Amino acid sequence: MPASKIICPFCSLHCDDRFLEPAAQGAWEVDTDCPKAAGEFARALNTAPVARVDSSDATVNQVATFVAEQFSSRPILNVVTAGTDLATARHLQGMASAGKIQLLIDDCPSATAWRTASGREGSVTATLADIRGHADLVWALGDVERSHPKLLQRIDAGAKQGILTERLTATAVANLFASIRSGKPMGTAQSIREAKYLAILVGEGAFESDEAIETAELLAKLLWFLNQTHRAVVLSLDPAATNRSVSAWQTNTTLENLSDDRWFSTPIDVRIGNRYHHPRTAIVQIGGSDPGPDHATAYMPARTIGVDQAGVVIRGDSTVTLPLEAITDRNLSLAIEWLQRWL
Ligand code: SF4
Structure with a gap:
């Protein structure tokens, strides 16, 4: 049987460039450069759960x-x-x-905090394609790759300017905000101020856990301010x-x-x-x-679902509905x- 293209079910990014190929003795392999997908497909396709x-x-x-x-x-x-x-x-x-x-x-508490803050303050969201095509600065908060290993690749982050903040605090956002509003921003504040299209990625552990709500609310206010003159969006993929x-x-x-x-x-x-x-x-x-x-x-x-049962999912950015195919049958x-x- 020839290789066929499938959608990966194993995180809410749902990459659609995976290939299922026949392997030895009736087993299957999925061609993937994602460690999470490789491990999950190998388990699901070639082992019997007990x-x-x-x-x-x-x-x-x-x-x-x-x-x-x-x-x-x-x-x-x-x-x-x-x-x-x-x-x-x-x-x-x-x-x-x-x-x-x-x-x-x-x-994840950071994602919950961001949903709460953006629900109150409002925020600008964007699709993966928008960010890939237009963003000139990507600001990654927390561990973006742990839950979505191919996210940075999907938005072509390597071709853009990047900032990484392991754990954002309310004080750090307040200082950035003050620096940007001063008209003489330096360092990270200067990069954010000068970006034409800023994309903020909210990953796992994005905000200091005991002040996640306050940090997220300040970030939403900063976004509102930036969007007066530039484009600033947030992507938080929701499983x-x-x-x-x-x-x-x-x-x-x-x-x-x-x-x-x-x-x-x-x-x-x-x-x-x-x-x-x-x-x-x-x-x-x-x-x-x-x-x-x-x-x-x-x-x-x-x-x-997406391995031994067909189904439908909404991608984590809530922009598209995707069909997941059944590719094997483990009689479960x-x-x-x-x-x-x-x-
Ligand atoms: S990032 Fe990896 S686990 Fe997530 S959908 Fe893409 S291939 Fe699958």
């Missing part, structure tokens, strides 16, 4: 029995996900609306863009984030797919890679099917 309870392999019936015991006295389950495809998002939203689950997003869109369409509400203080000590009953930011232990994780007993007491394998159930059986 159910587990505590540290021991288990049958699916043993996991179901364990889960039934754990959930027998729980009137509503706390279900956490970093993000899902459209069909799963609709099912989860339906369960939440019916009062069967509390749906929470496993989100849960599909779930947030479904929630907004169906209920006109925003989803709760695990980063919010009110959910700080909430137990996690079910995690759908891989853990993203929060290290708390779930009673059971359905799908994704088995995170081990420290992060999920039990693990139930499930289909991966969907995560949502397990959850429906256990409710």
